[in-house]
Amino acid sequence: MxxxxxxxxxxxxxxxxxxxDSAATSQKPKMVIDAIKNYYETQNGSPHRGAHLLSIESTRLYEDGREVVKNFIEADETSEIVFTRNATESLNLIAYGYIRKFLKPDQNIVLSITNHHSNIIPFQRLCHETGAELRYLYCDDNGSIIESELSKIDQNTLMVSIPMISNGIGIKHDVKKIFDQAKAVNAICLLDAAQSIGHDDVSVKTLKPDLMVFSGHKIFAPQGIGVLYGKKEILETFDPFLSGGDMIEYVEEQSTTYADLPERLEAGTQNVAGVIGLKTAIEYINEVxxxxxxxxxxxxxxxxxxxxxxxxxxxxxxxxxxxxxxxxxxxxxxxxxxxxxxxxxxxxxxxxxxxxxxxxxxxxxxxxxxxxxxxxxxxxxxxxxxxxxxxxxxxxxx
Ligand SMILES: Cc1ncc(COP(=O)(O)O)c(C=O)c1O
Structure with a gap:
């Protein structure tokens, strides 16, 4: 073995x-630690901002990381990859930048009872705010979603969100079956890949989520870097969740126009070392x-x-x-x-x-x-x- x-x-x-305890956070291979150390010793600069050598180099490394993540999950374009701090931040970005815009009182959101708190609370808060209904797909003693529960996904369902693998009981859900039901009523399909990425085949081409989230620190990358994947046409309709530097086109005294995707959703100086760590972690996974x-x-x-x-x-x-x-x-x-x-x-x-x-x-x-x-x-x-x-x-x- x-x-x-x-x-x-x-x-x-x-x-x-x-x-x-790798399900909580993974240990880091030397290759990842060395890449981060090397960045700070030889390449450190502010990405997307300057005209000088180190800034340009940092921008290149950051965007290279996006390309590696795109290829790893088989997304179509780098603009479908948004860097966040972790899965939790990605889920909050979905809730407050997207779902909040569209959720109506007569609609419902459907979650699996096996969801992690980070994949419950943001949507629970939105349901409280709007009066929309929060429904759960209940499971059997093994953690498998009971088939008849899928009828809770109906014409009024705005979004269905499930983990591929439950961190609470370990079950691997039948993502296709649940998402097929969601797609039949045009509900948004959100996949929490925090426990499956790097442990299973997590390709957006085969699993077909509309949105997907994960944290780098569970797959050999450092803490503080996460990913939100979204189909381009869906991310286009997101409002920024955080605003400030790096996500704008023009700022007037009374108004702002925003940058294109994905920068529009990545406010502030970004975590270049984290992205390098994530890129190297994926290279390590590919090597093994x-x-x-x-x-x-x-x-x-x-x-x-x-x-x-x-x-x-x-x-x-x-x-x-x-x-x-x-x-x-x-x-x-x-x-x-x-x-x-x-x-x-x-x-x-x-x-x-x-x-x-x-x-x-x-x-x-x-x-x-x-x-x-x-x-x-x-x-x-x-x-x-x-x-x-x-x-x-x-x-x-x-
Ligand atoms: C299934 C699942 N989703 C989401 C998260 C949240 O991850 P993070 O705390 O890195 O944001 C975890 C963390 O344990 C998890 O196991």
């Missing part, structure tokens, strides 16, 4: 670390090979899933149709206690509601443990997780 641990300098500093990543992570996840299912003191949530993450509980032990004991055995997992409180409440397990996997993990990491869980059992049961 492929393990790229030596590409990640963090493990030189934490020799015993078993990092099973997305197919290799998918098969290694799936093998690891299934190995862990089977091992966890064998333990009678563990309750595992969901089935095998999942991304590279597993949620579970040690029976009668609070997940925070489990995570602390695991940490004392060098195993880093996430514990809590995973920013999915509506899902957790609906499934009646308000807090869980989550182990998530990446290409630097090995089966030994899973074995260490299982060993540490036995230590939890010893502390609490014996």
């Amino acid at each position: 492929l393990s790229r641990k030596s590409d990640f300098p963090i493990f030189d500093h934490h020799k015993k670390l078993v990092y099973l 090979g997305l197919e290799n990543i998918i098969s290694q992570e799936q093998e690891m996840t299934m190995y862990a899933f089977d091992a966890l299912e064998q333990l009678d003191f563990i309750e595992v949530y969901g089935n095998r149709n999942r991304g590279a993450l597993i949620t579970f509980n040690v029976k009668d032990v609070h997940p925070h206690d489990v995570a602390s004991i695991l940490d004392s055995h060098h195993v880093a997992i996430r514990a809590g509601h995973h920013c999915c409180q509506p899902l957790m409440k609906y499934l009646k397990h308000p807090s869980t443990c989550r182990a998530s996997f990446s290409i630097f993990n090995s089966k030994e990491d899973v074995d260490q997780l299982i060993y540490a869980l036995h230590q939890v059992k010893e502390v609490f049961y014996e």
